[in-house]
Amino acid sequence: MSAPVEFAAFEHAKENIEPTREGRSAASLAAVFGNNSSDAEPERQEFEQRIKDSDLDDDPLQIWLDYINWTKDRYPQGATSQSNLVPLLERATAKFVNVPHYKNDVRYVRTWMTYVKYADTPREVFTHLASLGIGSQLALYYEDYASWLETNGYKNKANEVYQAGLDNNAHPVERLQRRYHQFCERCAANPPDPSESTSPAFPTVRPALSSKFGGALASGGAGGATEPATAAPRKKKLSVFVDEEIPDTSASSGPGYLGTNAVRRKENVMQATPWAGETMPSSSALKPAHPKLTVFREVQVPKSDKKNERISIDMDLLYDGGIEFCLEEVYAKSRGLYGKKYNARPATPKAKTTTIMVKDSSPTGPRPATPTMTLHTKGAMDDIYDMFNQPLGGQKHDTKQQNDDDNDDDDDDDDDIKDDSDLDNESDQGMHSSY
Amino acid sequence: MNKAPTRDRLSIRGSSKTVAEFFEYSINTILYQRGIYPADDFQQVKKYGINVLVTVDSEVKAYIRKIMGQLHKWLVGGKIQKLIVAITSKESGEVVERWQFDIHISGKDTDTASKETDTKTNGDKKSDDQIQQEIQAIMRQITASVSFLPVLEDECTFNVLVYAEQDAPVPPEWADSANREIKNPEQVQLRSFSTNEHKIDTLVAYKLDR
Numbered sequence: 010m011s012a013p014v015e016f017a018a019f020e021h022a023k024e025n026i027e028p029t030r031e032g033r034s035a036a037s038l039a040a041v042f043g044n045n046s047s048d049a050e051p052e053r054q055e056f057e058q059r060i061k062d063s064d065l066d067d068d069p070l071q072i073w074l075d076y077i078n079w080t081k082d083r084y085p086q087g088a089t090s091q092s093n094l095v096p097l098l099e100r101a102t103a104k105f106v107n108v109p110h111y112k113n114d115v116r117y118v119r120t121w122m123t124y125v126k127y128a129d130t131p132r133e134v135f136t137h138l139a140s141l142g143i144g145s146q147l148a149l150y151y152e153d154y155a156s157w158l159e160t161n162g163y164k165n166k167a168n169e170v171y172q173a174g175l176d177n178n179a180h181p182v183e184r185l186q187r188r189y190h191q192f193c194e195r196c197a198a199n200p201p202d203p204s205e206s207t208s209p210a211f212p213t214v215r216p217a218l219s220s221k222f223g224g225a226l227a228s229g230g231a232g233g234a235t236e237p238a239t240a241a242p243r244k245k246k247l248s249v250f251v252d253e254e255i256p257d258t259s260a261s262s263g264p265g266y267l268g269t270n271a272v273r274r275k276e277n278v279m280q281a282t283p284w285a286g287e288t289m290p291s292s293s294a295l296k297p298a299h300p301k302l303t304v305f306r307e308v309q310v311p312k313s314d315k316k317n318e319r320i321s322i323d324m325d326l327l328y329d330g331g332i333e334f335c336l337e338e339v340y341a342k343s344r345g346l347y348g349k350k351y352n353a354r355p356a357t358p359k360a361k362t363t364t365i366m367v368k369d370s371s372p373t374g375p376r377p378a379t380p381t382m383t384l385h386t387k388g389a390m391d392d393i394y395d396m397f398n399q400p401l402g403g404q405k406h407d408t409k410q411q412n413d414d415d416n417d418d419d420d421d422d423d424d425d426i427k428d429d430s431d432l433d434n435e436s437d438q439g440m441h442s443s444y
Numbered sequence: 445m446n447k448a449p450t451r452d453r454l455s456i457r458g459s460s461k462t463v464a465e466f467f468e469y470s471i472n473t474i475l476y477q478r479g480i481y482p483a484d485d486f487q488q489v490k491k492y493g494i495n496v497l498v499t500v501d502s503e504v505k506a507y508i509r510k511i512m513g514q515l516h517k518w519l520v521g522g523k524i525q526k527l528i529v530a531i532t533s534k535e536s537g538e539v540v541e542r543w544q545f546d547i548h549i550s551g552k553d554t555d556t557a558s559k560e561t562d563t564k565t566n567g568d569k570k571s572d573d574q575i576q577q578e579i580q581a582i583m584r585q586i587t588a589s590v591s592f593l594p595v596l597e598d599e600c601t602f603n604v605l606v607y608a609e610q611d612a613p614v615p616p617e618w619a620d621s622a623n624r625e626i627k628n629p630e631q632v633q634l635r636s637f638s639t640n641e642h643k644i645d646t647l648v649a650y651k652l653d654r
Contacts, residue, residue: 012631013631013632013633013647013649014630014631014632014633015632015633016585016588016589016632016633016634016635017635020585020588023588023591024591026591026592027591028590028591028592028593028595029594029595030594030595030597031594031595031652031653032592032593032594032595032630032650032651032652032653033591033592033652034592034630034652035592035630035631035632036630038592184535187535191599
């Protein structure tokens, strides 16, 4: 048992560690992120040398795996340009693609599965492997393919892949069955989208598409034969990418060669040229284009120019006697209306209470000089409450009285009677009490 | 003179509470980060100044609560040395990951020694903030450990093991167990934190499968 490694030794670089399925050795992480990490180049050279010599080994794959593992340990950041991981995986996978006894070697298939993670077109890699029969006896391949399909929303296809794996008795069957079972449970909980496309998960051999699946299926090769017939001298709308003839030194271009990421996107790679004298093609877009549509402009508003602003007012009128007046005030002055007092209209007409004198000989005390109504309102309120407090027989009378407010002055013995409802009485009372 | 032991007793209680709470949250964090239970079963809470995910599954919750209750008693009694969270593959029954928390009790020696440490700790008493900071750093490390730990592809479950003193009272739910070591493991030592009474070391052991 090795001594535990301090997390602190590589904690500062924790964001730079790419999580992997099989985990990482803490000891090597600490070594890489430690202060005294050695130069990687000599070790790399050594691996390259060993690979050159490995052709005579019994198990040449192992040295590649060591190389890959070393790269993974040395570059925890994953596939960076420095780590050279993806090209290495491409080389390793391409190297043994036609070695029959590695086809179902779990180490080799695992290398492919690692590569899939970094590939531009994972699905193509999976179908490619299927067409070559690599991993067809291993549960690992089916599990990975199915889980990729599942996460990308192709649940029906994932189901198909699991079925194919079980049909092929892929090893270990128990694990595959268990995974399939879990997958079915997930599907039951979250059924697949009915609109999912129904194309098969595995490639069916169609001669027209054989070029797409690499040379392994391309026996006819008649796909490009129709081209000369239509070779009319038409103006090219699209320049077609043509491969430059570079003699390939690697194991590529044989049957079963899938191509590397770099090869697959070579159309998008610009040739490196000296920058001297180069022009930016996009500069044309910056030129002011001819207006296709003349924009209407109002002629009579040259106001936008500040210099044309004019004030046609006699400013002296506005500042008459040192006081500033507004235009309306000036206008009012010219008509002699400025400062004129009008009779103020009575404010709140609603709150006004009208008193009606009743020519009655009811006993009235001396009225207060001030129009304080509190006492009278109170008296009126008491009267009204009395009415409400009458026995049941008088109820009819009460309601009637409430309904016709206009006529209630005849059965009131008070001097001042309000012609408002009792609700208004209350508000009156409130108003007066606040005086 | 009579007052000293009561205060000591209190600080042990408080410290035990802090430690038990730390175990509760760290176990929850492990369960979430290592995908032992589906992510939907967890809910974010604010603790130690960071967001911590805590299970809302009532059974798991009750299970952890029960363990913590017992743990607290053992901590107060000073009967516990280690707490281990063993993550076991359901398929193979193999322990794939082992989180080990070592518990050191600072005041558990002879009388004079305890008095000595008592006065010493009283001199530089750790503030709650300081302890929180230390625990927060461990929580962050647990979260960050996913960067090097293997992906747990099999369905896994977890067990809590405790190394207790011989004379510790053991409730019937706890059974004797093997120590569930991992053969030839990679080990990473996480940070430690200490209260005035306890010091907790955290270590994770895992199996590197190449």
